[in-house]
Amino acid sequence: MKYAIIGTGAIGGFYGAQLANAGEEVHFLLNSDYAIVKEEGLHVISEVYSDIHLEKLNAYQHAIDMPACDVILVCLKTTSNASLLPSLVQPLLHSGSVIILIQNGLGVEADVAAMFPGVGVAGATALVSVYKVGPGQMHHLDYGDIEIGNYNVQDTTIIDKVVAAFDNTGLISRKAEDLNTLRWKKLVWNITFNGMCVVLNTTANKLLADRATYNLSKEIMHEVILGANACGAALPESMVYDMLQFTIAMRPYAPSMKLDYDAKRPMELKYIYENPVAMAKAAGYYMSKVDMLLQQLLFLGKY
Ligand SMILES: NC(=O)C1=CN([C@@H]2O[C@H](COP(=O)(O)OP(=O)(O)OC[C@H]3O[C@@H](n4cnc5c(N)ncnc54)[C@H](OP(=O)(O)O)[C@@H]3O)[C@@H](O)[C@H]2O)C=CC1
Numbered sequence: 001m002k003y004a005i006i007g008t009g010a011i012g013g014f015y016g017a018q019l020a021n022a023g024e025e026v027h028f029l030l031n032s033d034y035a036i037v038k039e040e041g042l043h044v045i046s047e048v049y050s051d052i053h054l055e056k057l058n059a060y061q062h063a064i065d066m067p068a069c070d071v072i073l074v075c076l077k078t079t080s081n082a083s084l085l086p087s088l089v090q091p092l093l094h095s096g097s098v099i100i101l102i103q104n105g106l107g108v109e110a111d112v113a114a115m116f117p118g119v120g121v122a123g124a125t126a127l128v129s130v131y132k133v134g135p136g137q138m139h140h141l142d143y144g145d146i147e148i149g150n151y152n153v154q155d156t157t158i159i160d161k162v163v164a165a166f167d168n169t170g171l172i173s174r175k176a177e178d179l180n181t182l183r184w185k186k187l188v189w190n191i192t193f194n195g196m197c198v199v200l201n202t203t204a205n206k207l208l209a210d211r212a213t214y215n216l217s218k219e220i221m222h223e224v225i226l227g228a229n230a231c232g233a234a235l236p237e238s239m240v241y242d243m244l245q246f247t248i249a250m251r252p253y254a255p256s257m258k259l260d261y262d263a264k265r266p267m268e269l270k271y272i273y274e275n276p277v278a279m280a281k282a283a284g285y286y287m288s289k290v291d292m293l294l295q296q297l298l299f300l301g302k303y
């Protein structure tokens with residue numbers, strides 16, 4: 001199968017490099033790093049796995065120069081989806097292509113499916129701590145699990161093949177039974193920690209080292225689980241403790257939203273906060289603590 005990576009940043013660079021390193025045919029769309037990556041290749045420096053240096057890779061500066069691909073892995077920030085995806089994805093489509101969004105948030109598949117009528121869309125959550133440290137250079141700190149849930153792909157055997165390809169890289173890879181539950185499960189982490197790390201200018205491990213913010217984190221997680229379940233997800237209360245353990249065990253890491261805020265890039269508020277708050281409210285549950293966090297983030301995003 002031919003894979004396209006749309007947005008070769010932290011996530012696109014990490015997962016694309018894993019696939020290419022395992023022998024898959026991967027075509028990388030780059031932005032500001034194109035010239036350096038063309039010259040020097042793509043590097044993933046990992047604290048967990050072997051480092052990867054892809055010396056020769058299929059790197060492109062323009063989507064129009066890329067071949068049609070079977071699997072289009074969208075790894076942009078969701079803040080760019082509406083403005084960039086129509087022009088970046090359309091040239092890569094053939095009649096059997098599927099688009100898989102490796103992005104955080106809720107409702108993103110519906111918006112992308114509306115842009116590409118008749119094209120199968122799926123969503124993926126990445127449980128990984130990775131960030132771009134320089135042009136074509138990704139620093140991988142922790143984890144790497146990837147889970148894929150179907151939105152409207154008709155022939156889902158292609159999703160099974162993608163799961164198998166990721167599994168073959170050595171990463172833990174699964175097909176989720178229910179995309180809605182998958183999205184909300186990841187949001188229990190992102191809603192709690194991404195926003196608080198921005199508002200309190202800190203990292204998740206520090207939030208959990210302090211009694212007051214540890215308790216607040218737990219309360220927000222509980223609220224998100226209630227919101228999720230009001231929206232038809234099936235999340236057990238016990239996952240709060242799993243997430244706390246996961247976060248305590250994690251190497252100190254600033255979530256992607258904190259990196260965006262510090263770099264003065266727009267934050268992914270629509271899909272990580274606005275949609276979940278609105279959807280839970282419409283389903284009869286008001287996530288008041290999450291909404292308060294959202295209002296603070298909206299304020300910070302303006303100034
Ligand atoms: N980082 C992480 O640990 C995790 C991130 N996520 C989610 O994954 C998604 C991607 O995040 P992340 O990888 O961190 O983001 P990055 O900002 O690292 O990567 C986005 C990439 O898109 C590229 N891009 C922007 N505009 C264009 C364009 N016009 N053409 C081609 N490429 C373009 C950027 O290019 P340039 O390099 O020039 O800026 C950048 O490399 C987000 O939804 C995030 O929430 C999920 C789990 C963990």
Ligand SMILES: CC(C)(CO)C(=O)C(=O)O
Pocket residue numbers: 104126127128129189190194254255256257
């Ligand atoms: C949970 C975490 C930290 C890594 O998967 C993430 O999703 C992010 O940085 O936004």
